[in-house]
Amino acid sequence: MDNVQTHGSEVTIKGIAAAPGIAIGPAYLYSKQIVRAQVKPIDQREVDAEIDRLRDAVARAEKELHKIFEFAQQKLDPDDTKILEAQIMILGDTILMGTIERRIRTELQNAEYIVFDEISKYKRLMLSAPDDYMHERAHDVDDVMNRIIRNIQNQKLVSRLEGEAIIVSETLTPADTVIFTRNKVLGYVTDLGGVTSHAAILSRALKIPAVVGLRSVTRQIQTGDIIALDGYSGIIVLNPGEETLQTLRRKEQRFKEFEERLSEIVSLTAETLDHKHIELSANIEFSEEVKFTKDQGSAGVGLFRTEGFLIGRTTAPSEEEQYEAYRDIAENTFPHTVIFRVFDVGGDKVAPGAFHEQNPFLGWRGIRVLLDRPDILLTQLRAILRASTRKNVRIMFPMVSTLTEIHRAKEFLAQARNELESQKIPFDRKVKIGVMVEVPSAAVMAERMASQVDFLSIGTNDLIQYVLAVDRDNNAVAPLYQQFDPAVLHTIKHIIDAGHKRNVWVGMCGEMAGDPLATVLLVGLGLDEFSVIPSVLPEIKKIIRSIRYKDARRVAEKALTMNSPEEIRAYLSTIIRNQLPEIPIEP
C-alpha cells in the first residue's frame, strides 16, 4: 500500500483530513457486513430480555417493510411488490418466530445467532432446489434474515460500545455517525469517503476528529489497537510511540490556542475593513447546535437541514412534532433569522430499499421527492409556517433543477398558507423563500430563478460534482473534485451576478463557504451571505474583518483568469500567507 509507512513499531497511514482535531485511544472496529452472526452464550436470566430484543427488532423490521411496501404499491410493478409481500409474511410467521424464541430459551444463545441459524436452514433448502424461482425466494429469505439481525444489532450497538473509542469502519452513514455520537466517540476512521461525504460533514459539525479515505484500514486495525488520529493532516498512526504522541499533543495545543484567540471576535460583526457587511451564519442539523452556533458568533442559521428529524425513523414526524421543533429553533435563533431547508433526502430515505437507482445522484432526490409526496411536503410547510410568527423564519427548497419545480413548490406553499388562514392559525404572511442552486440547470437559469424567489443559496458540494461530473465519493475520480476548478468559479460568479441583477441576495451554504482559503475569493465575487459549519465561524469572520472588499475584488478578478485549480489554489494560499499569516491553512 503506497499510503502506508512503517517506522519501528509505528505504522502511519495517510488518508483525507475530514474533521479537525487529535484523538488518541483504542480502536473499535465496526463492521456492517453481516457475514455471519456470532454465536454468544447467554445467561438464563438474560433470556427474557433477549426475546424482547428479538421482538422489538422484528417489529421494527416489519415497520420498515410496510413503509417500503406502501410506497412500492404506488411506484412499482405489482410483480416487484410480491417480493416484499413475501418478506412481510415471513416476519409474521408465528411458527418460525415461535421456534426461534423456543430455541433462544432452551439453547441459551443470542437472538441474532438463532435467527441466523434457523432461517439459514430454509435458505439452504431453497438453494438446493433446482429452479430459479426457489433461488430468488432464497434471496428474500436472506434479506429478511439480515433485516432482523441488523435491527437486533443496531439496538445493541449503543450498549456494546463501552468506554471511549475511535470508530474504525469501511464507511459510515449519517445515521451511524449519529448513533455513535450518543456514545463516547473520540474519532472516526474510514476506508472510504471524502471530505464532503455526509459522515465527514457531520463529524465536523459535532467536533469529532475524523480521517477518511484510508482505503483498507479496516483490515489493518483490530478492535483494541491503540491509534492516534490527526484530523488536521489526515493521518492515523497505529501503535504510536511517545515521541509521536508528544508531537500530536503540541499540534493540538497550537490549534486550540488559535481558536481561543478567535473567540475574542465572536461578538463583532462580519464586516470588511472598507465596511462591506457580510451576513455570516451557520449550517446546522440538530436543535442542540443552535446554542453552540451563537457562542461561535453567528448572525443566524443559513441552513437548517431538517432531514436530521428523519434519522432513525421510518415515517416523517407529525406536523405537531415538527412544529414544536421548528418553533424552538426559531425562538432560540431570534432575533436572527433561520432558514429551514425542507427535507433534502434521496428516495431511499422516504422509501428505503423500495427500488434501486442506478444513479441516485441523477435520480429521485430533494424537491423531486417532495413534489411526488405532497403529503410530506404540505405537513412540513405547515409546520414551518406555524413556527414563523416571530418573523425570523425563511424557507428553502433543495435540488431545484427547473422553473416548473419552483412554481409547483410555491403552489404547495400557497395551499399550506390558505389552509392555515382558513383555520385561523397565525403565521408570518411575508415569509421569504429561496432555492438552493446546486444543479447546473439552475445555475444557468439563475436569473429567472431569482425572479421567482427572495434569495438564492449556492450548494457547492453538489454543484461541484454536477458541473465537473465527478462523484466525490468515488476514489477513482475524487481528485477531479476541485472547488477551485475554473469552471466552478465561473459558475459561482454567474449565479451571484444573476441574483444581483434581480436584487436578490445570494448566499452559499456548501462546504466551500467554510474553507478559509476561499473566503477572500468569495467576498471578491460579491457573495452576500456565508453559511458555514459553526466550528469555522470565528476563523471566517476573522478573515472577512482583515480584508478590503476592494482588494478582494481584484483577487477574484485575477483568479477568474486562471486555468487550473492548482494555479488558483496556489494563488489564494499566497494571499493568505502574505496578508493573513496567523490563519493556519493546510498546504
Next chain:
Amino acid sequence: MITRTVTIKNRAGLHTRPAATLVKTAARFQAEFTILKDEFEINGKSIIGVMTLAAEQGSALELRFNGPDELDAAAAVVELFERGFDEE
C-alpha cells in the same frame, strides 16, 4: 390424526400467494397441520416452511391433521387445493 393426499392443480404451484392462503386457512384451526413431500416434512402453518416446499403443478402432497377440529381443518384445506386456490 387424519391424512389426505392432494395434487396441486394451479399452474404456478405453491408460490407466494397460494402459500399465504394455505397458511391463513390452516391458522383458523387448532389442529396441527403437517405437509409431507418427498423426504420433506414441514409445518403447514408456517409461511417460510410452505415456501420452501417448491411444490409445482402436478406434485402430490400428503397432508396430516391432528387435533380436536382436524376434520374441519382437513375439509377447508383440501377444498383450497381442489379449487386450485382460485387461480388459473
